[in-house]
Amino acid sequence: xxxxxxxxxxxxxxxxxxxxxxxxxxxxxxxxxxxxxxxxxxxxxxxxxxxxxxxxxxxxxxxxxxxxxxxxxxxxxxxxxxxxxxxxxxxxxxxxxxxxxxxxxxxxxxxxxxxxxxxxxxxxxxxxxxxxxxxxxxxxxxxxxxxxxxxxxxxxxxxxxxxxxxxxxxxxxxxxxxxxxxxxxxxxxxxxxxxxxxxxxxxxxxxxxxxxxxxxxxxxxxxxxxxxxxxxxxxxxxxxxxxxxxxxxxxxxxxxxxxxxxxxxxxxxxxxxxxxxxxxxxxxxxxxxxxxxxxxxxxxxxxxxxxxxxxxxxxxxxxxxxxxxxxxxxxxxxxxxxxxxxxxxxxxxxxxxxxxxxxxxxxxxxxxxxxxxxxxxxxxxxxxxxxxxxxxxxxxxxxxxxxxxxxxxxxxxxxxxxxxxxxxxxxxxxxxxxxxxxxxxxxxxxxxxxxxxxxxxxxxxxxxxxxxxxxxxxxxxxxxxxxxxxxxxxxxxxxxxxxxxxxxxxxxxxxxxxxxxxxxxxxxxxxxxxxxxxxxxxxxxxxxxxxxxxxxxxxxxxxxxxxxxxxxxxxxxxxxxxxxxxxxxxxxxxxxxxxxxxxxxxxxxxxxxxxxxxxxxxxxxxxxxxxxxxxxxxxxxxxxxx
Numbered sequence: 001x002x003x004x005x006x007x008x009x010x011x012x013x014x015x016x017x018x019x020x021x022x023x024x025x026x027x028x029x030x031x032x033x034x035x036x037x038x039x040x041x042x043x044x045x046x047x048x049x050x051x052x053x054x055x056x057x058x059x060x061x062x063x064x065x066x067x068x069x070x071x072x073x074x075x076x077x078x079x080x081x082x083x084x085x086x087x088x089x090x091x092x093x094x095x096x097x098x099x100x101x102x103x104x105x106x107x108x109x110x111x112x113x114x115x116x117x118x119x120x121x122x123x124x125x126x127x128x129x130x131x132x133x134x135x136x137x138x139x140x141x142x143x144x145x146x147x148x149x150x151x152x153x154x155x156x157x158x159x160x161x162x163x164x165x166x167x168x169x170x171x172x173x174x175x176x177x178x179x180x181x182x183x184x185x186x187x188x189x190x191x192x193x194x195x196x197x198x199x200x201x202x203x204x205x206x207x208x209x210x211x212x213x214x215x216x217x218x219x220x221x222x223x224x225x226x227x228x229x230x231x232x233x234x235x236x237x238x239x240x241x242x243x244x245x246x247x248x249x250x251x252x253x254x255x256x257x258x259x260x261x262x263x264x265x266x267x268x269x270x271x272x273x274x275x276x277x278x279x280x281x282x283x284x285x286x287x288x289x290x291x292x293x294x295x296x297x298x299x300x301x302x303x304x305x306x307x308x309x310x311x312x313x314x315x316x317x318x319x320x321x322x323x324x325x326x327x328x329x330x331x332x333x334x335x336x337x338x339x340x341x342x343x344x345x346x347x348x349x350x351x352x353x354x355x356x357x358x359x360x361x362x363x364x365x366x367x368x369x370x371x372x373x374x375x376x377x378x379x380x381x382x383x384x385x386x387x388x389x390x391x392x393x394x395x396x397x398x399x400x401x402x403x404x405x406x407x408x409x410x411x412x413x414x415x416x417x418x419x420x421x422x423x424x425x426x427x428x429x430x431x432x433x434x435x436x437x438x439x440x441x442x443x444x445x446x447x448x449x450x451x452x453x454x455x456x457x458x459x460x461x462x463x464x465x466x467x468x469x470x471x472x473x474x475x476x477x478x479x480x481x482x483x484x485x486x487x488x489x490x491x492x493x494x495x496x497x498x499x500x501x502x503x504x505x506x507x508x509x510x511x512x513x514x515x516x517x518x519x520x521x522x523x524x525x526x527x528x529x530x531x532x533x534x535x536x537x538x539x540x541x542x543x544x545x546x547x548x549x550x551x552x553x554x555x556x557x558x559x560x561x562x563x564x565x566x567x568x569x570x571x572x573x574x575x576x577x578x579x580x581x582x583x584x585x586x587x588x589x590x591x592x593x594x595x596x597x598x599x600x601x602x603x604x605x606x607x608x609x610x611x612x613x614x615x616x617x618x619x620x621x622x623x624x625x626x627x628x629x630x631x632x633x634x635x636x637x638x639x640x641x642x
Contacts, residue, residue, distance in 0.1 A: 098151070372549075576612045
């Protein structure tokens with residue numbers, strides 16, 4: 001089935017942005033006050049020389065709008081020269097209007113007076129006037145590639161009601177259009193809403209998707225596990241596609257104060273390629289330069305690590321992230337990413353609608369749990385070289401049909417109609433897998449499931465109000481009947497972690513299911529019930545949840561279970577690196593039907609692999625290859641021959 005991979009459509013056709021967020025090293029956010037046109041051209045030239053074709057730029061709001069009814073003419077002149085500098089180099093930029101937050105500090109125009117940015121009619125009107133006025137000045141300049149309304153408005157404007165935020169966003173987008181802006185537009189909120197985090201900050205990607213031309217995640221999350229850190233942004237991209245718009249990695253990066261040069265390069269390399277495989281079609285790094293020249297300027301005085309997010313030093317020297325961006329730019333050109341699509345997926349990773357629908361009396365703890373367990377399942381599927389479509393249950397029920405395998409990882413709740421449909425999917429030939437999870441909240445703790453015996457052939461043996469704790473530090477499952485690629489005698493081991501509420505298993509009595517694996521106590525752990533051409537597979541342990549609650553755990557053995565399920569479901573995987581979950585394989589399809597193969601290594605040391613391929617492998621320039629050498633956390637981009 002189709003996996004999202006949409007490109008932004010600009011005035012002249014499809015575009016794929018690769019660039020950097022830009023403040024000049026002379027001034028940082030205050031650069032427009034002492035604008036240096038020669039230095040700006042020098043800084044842009046370094047980016048262009050390394051294959052970056054665009055920037056994201058910022059109208060620092062307190063400076064550009066000194067009164068409620070004026071814009072600063074001198075700064076507007078400086079910005080016009082900034083656009084000219086881009087055009088001279090064949091570059092473009094995306095202006096950002098409402099910049100009241102940056103790098104650890106908020107700033108207000110002096111006249112705001114504490115008014116609410118979303119609901120104060122006068123202030124909303126002033127914002128709309130400002131947006132339309134600046135748009136009208138620059139809309140016809142060839143260097144303008146798009147528009148962003150704000151920079152991380154949930155931090156600056158605060159959280160709000162969904163209806164207020166949506167109304168505000170719609171008015172701001174209309175202001176761009178009223179000013180003559182015909183380029184793509186988005187909000188600049190960071191995609192931190194309920195659909196990505198489980199927390200409703202008012203910025204619903206679904207709501208905003210009605211007004212915008214692309215969705216722009218800002219990803220700086222910290223992790224406890226290396227593989228999760230490398231795939232974090234990729235999973236965010238999968239969740240951000242819920243808005244039905246192209247996904248552009250609008251901000252990402254790291255401070256070189258946090259990591260070694262090699263570590264910085266590895267993080268960029270991993271993020272760029274894993275988000276490409278996850279459907280992103282644009283990348284704007286944070287940011288173009290270091291800021292040692294403004295050490296004594298806020299916010300850098302109190303957030304000094306913010307000085308060193310640049311892809312160049314404060315003297316303009318390329319840092320390792322810029323070299324990775326340059327390599328990535330070459331790859332994007334060679335594969336012509338604008339015309340690519342993702343290889344179709346026969347497996348669906350199901351995201352319950354409880355994450356986004358905000359049903360009455362829904363516990364936010366459980367919404368966050370959906371994100372974590374889904375992410376861990378996504379990692380396990382990638383380790384099994386199993387392409388998955390991250391699909392969302394429809395509000396009030398319904399899953400997309402047409403997949404051969406459905407994964408319901410550590411699921412506490414689906415809607416009633418979906419449980420009925422799950423049975424129908426199995427009866428229609430699909431393999432449906434679900435693992436039990438009691439949830440982390442003590443409120444109605446337990447499986448919100450129906451038709452459990454009809455679907456899985458088991459009777460739950462829970463005592464009402466109690467869970468059944470996992471007593472051991474490790475869950476050991478021994479296979480006693482063939483399950484796809486798993487054979488009798490195979491053993492799966494899972495370290496135990498999590499809260500006292502969720503660190504529990506489901507005791508069952510098997511009626512007409514078949515036990516294929518038991519735990520160390522001899523209890524049913526994996527049960528299969530055939531449904532004509534299809535089947536349902538139950539795991540009585542929340543294996544994805546257990547892993548999600550741990551640091552430095554991946555790869556863990558859920559990938560072996562998913563590999564078995566893929567085999568059981570008859571899913572073909574034309575490119576695999578068998579028995580090595582630390583090398584991830586996935587494919588893109590070019591416009592002429594040729595397949596691009598991307599291998600991503602999660603080995604901290606170099607490794608050599610010999611992929612199993614239907615057909616063969618060759619380099620992008622046509623040289624046949626059998627084995628592939630991968631540097632530490634390295635990436636190889638190849639083609640599959642027919």
